Amino acid sequence: MSATGDIAYFRQRVIEEKQRARAACEEAIRRLHLDFAARYAERAEEAERLAMRYSTQ
Numbered sequence: 001m002s003a004t005g006d007i008a009y010f011r012q013r014v015i016e017e018k019q020r021a022r023a024a025c026e027e028a029i030r031r032l033h034l035d036f037a038a039r040y041a042e043r044a045e046e047a048e049r050l051a052m053r054y055s056t057q
Helices: 003-023 027-055
Strands: none
Touching: 003 027
């Protein structure tokens, strides 16, 4: 997968996990999905940094 593809994938997963969190009936499940969303957001940011680094080389 390309860096652009990685970024898009991770950003889409952030959206999906936040939707799942809103739909969760239990607080523990809601927190789990929000944790997943935060981790995917971190991955997206990391992929964006790497893409920027490689595009300036």
